[in-house]
Amino acid sequence: MKVLVIGPGAREHALAAALSRDPQVDAVIAAPGNPGIGLLCETRPLDATDPHAAVALAEELDVDLVVVGPEAPLVAGVADALRAASFAVFGPGQEAAALEGSKAYAKDVMEAAGVPTAAAVVATTVDEAAAALDRFGAPHVVKADGLAAGKGVVVTEDRAAALAHAESCLSVSDRVVIEDHLSGPEVSLFVLCDGTTAVPLEPAQDFKRIHDGDAGPNTGGMGAYSPLPWAPPGMVEEIVARVAQPVVDEMARRGAPFVGLLYCGLALTPKGLRVIEFNVRFGDPETQSVLARLETPLAQALLAAAEGRLAVFGPLSWSREAAVTVVLAAAGYPEAPRTGDPIAGLEEAAALPGVMVLHAGTATSPAGEVVTAGGRVLSVVATGEDLAAARERAYEAVGLISWDGEQHRTDIARAAAAGEVAVPAGSSAPGGDSDPT
Secondary structure (H helix, E strand, C coil), X not given: CEEEEEEXXXXXXXXXXXXXXXXXXXXXXXEECCHHHHCCCEECCCCCCCXXXXXXHHHHHCCCEEXXXXXXXXXXXXXXXXXXXXXXXXXXXXXXXXXXXXXHHHHHHHHHHCCCEXXXXXXXXXXXXXXXXXXXCCCEXXXXXXXXXXXXXXXXXXXXXXXXXXXXXXXXXXXXXXXXXXXXCEEEEEEEEECCCEEXXXXXXXXXXXXXXXXXXXXXXXXXXXXXXXXXXXXXXXXHHHHHHHHHHHHHHCCCCCEEEEEEEEEEECCEEEEEEEECCCCXXXXXXXXXXXXXXXXXXXXXXXXXXXXXXXXXXXXXXXXXXXXXXXXXXXXXXXXXXXCECXXXXXXXXXXXXXXXXXXXXXXXXXXXXXXXXXXXXEEECCHHHXXXXXXXXXXXXXXXXXXXXXXXXHHXXXXXXXXXXXXXXXXXXXXXX
16 A cells, blocks of 8 residues: 655654554655655655645555645645545545634534534624623633634633734634633544544543643644543543534535544533534644554554445554653744754654654755754654653653754643543533533
8 A cells, every 4th residue: 555645744754654554555655744754754745735736746656545634735625636536535625624724613513513512602803702702701712713723722811812812813814713711631532534433543632832831822732642541431432422423424414524533622621521622634742642552554544434434444452551742842932933953862862762753843954954944843752651651751852852942841741640630520421411512
């Protein structure tokens, strides 16, 4: 099997690594890839958001499966164009991708499907946004309607800052989403979908804010870990039954079957589980931790989803080990990342047992050095017999990597490893609260 992975980041690096381990895969090609992916497999230049270019490359390579990694190509209709050219594609079409491309559309789908989520107002004016902020009270949650690379959400006690973000969103879009704040630990669950059937992967938890203790602005994600030793019994089954499968059914009813990866971001609140957001692709950095534990051949699972065979594919198999991912970010991230800083220690960190160093925002300088080329630069992924062991390995590797202004969180998975994550009573119990508001 020959697989084309579309995308340039750490998520695609993790996907390429996992796909390469599949015994039925003869070749993985990444487009456009990055310097780290280039050490693993062939890379080809590509404008990932150009449907015609994606089809031309897939035809040239004569691939058996195309995996579309990032959200922007999906929203641009790349998966539709590839399917129209008779390729097997793992990734939703343009309409289904609106579950991530538009927060307002996702709310509409959840309401139609009876999916539990935060109460929300879709505001089209600053006055409507202000009224919604007053209705829900602090902490204020303001979400850009469109794609924002993980940085379109503001959660703040400061009403003026919340209103300013709403006004900024409305300056580039005709609507902004104001939500009630959800309390409780957050869970990320990836679900493979083939338009009819929903098959969950193992859950993970990520860390959105830039600094330790969940301080500072939101980012695309500063780290993640899996499994969740504190997860209530039956949590995954409940998420599939109350969230993922109803969404798959609703999208089919709308004539836009969801084929690909549905990322369910949820909070376990005192009133039960609630959806925070949907993404329509593997989430970064949770992908790195989850795929590090997957024992089922990934390409075969994704091909089964692309061909509508998940119902007969069989259950997924998982390592009992834990995985911890720590993201290393550039100076100035997330507001104004600095690029071009040479990176030291990559080979030394990658040589540690149980460690992978995955590239996200990197490039090769004219002098042949690997340099920073984005906000989130690297993901360090480590496995171990438990979260404490995986965490120790991850931070040992992080300590070997350096560049001017490098920043990372030091508390990824710390509370979970210490048994300090508190889950509200009754927050995720089969047959529990079903009020979707």
